[in-house]
Amino acid sequence: DGGITQSPKYLFRKEGQNVTLSCEQNLNHDAMYWYRQDPGQGLRLIYYSQIVNDFQKGDIAEGYSVSREKKESFPLTVTSAQKNPTAFYLCATLPGQSGGYTFGSGTRLTVV
């Protein structure tokens, strides 16, 4: 039963703390993506990785970091430098160069 697992579903962070969001896939897809959803702004690309040990900045990479040490995993760290981290974070994979993403169920991050 292939899919994308994002954990945790809800996450609370104190200001000034770093937090890591997990994204694991067993679809054997090469490319993985992190998007952020804010009300009224749609989905915006944070980082993406098309192959293991390589990743690229998206449109809003400031205050975030990623790693891609394994094909199955693409964790996203929200650092204290991210000024507005409260959002819904979505991880996605892509089997090839075109077609539709498969999305995870998302992580809701709230800064308290």
Add this chain to the structure above:
Amino acid sequence: DQQVKQNSPSLSVQEGRISILNCDYTNSMFDYFLWYKKYPAEGPTFLISISSIKDKNEDGRFTVFLNKSAKHLSLHIVPSQPGDSAVYFCAASAPGNTGKLIFGQGTTLQVKP
């Protein structure tokens, strides 16, 4: 700089009627477009797509129309059902082999019984 725009934040239709969701884009290099459906607190699910070499693609109750000269696409849902109530995002595939998608802001569709 919003390259993909959904200018209607919300749409309400009666069950059984047609729902038409609109999307405009600015970059003529976009060659592949997709529609996603999203329920609250869930990830989006792929609905339907269209290549720029076509002007129409149909899948059951869902049809996407593409007008390249107007840089406009639309999603038609016929007949609309209460289960169609969700947020709909259009997206364009960015030029280059990155797999990046550029999303519109989304339109919330409410189908009333």
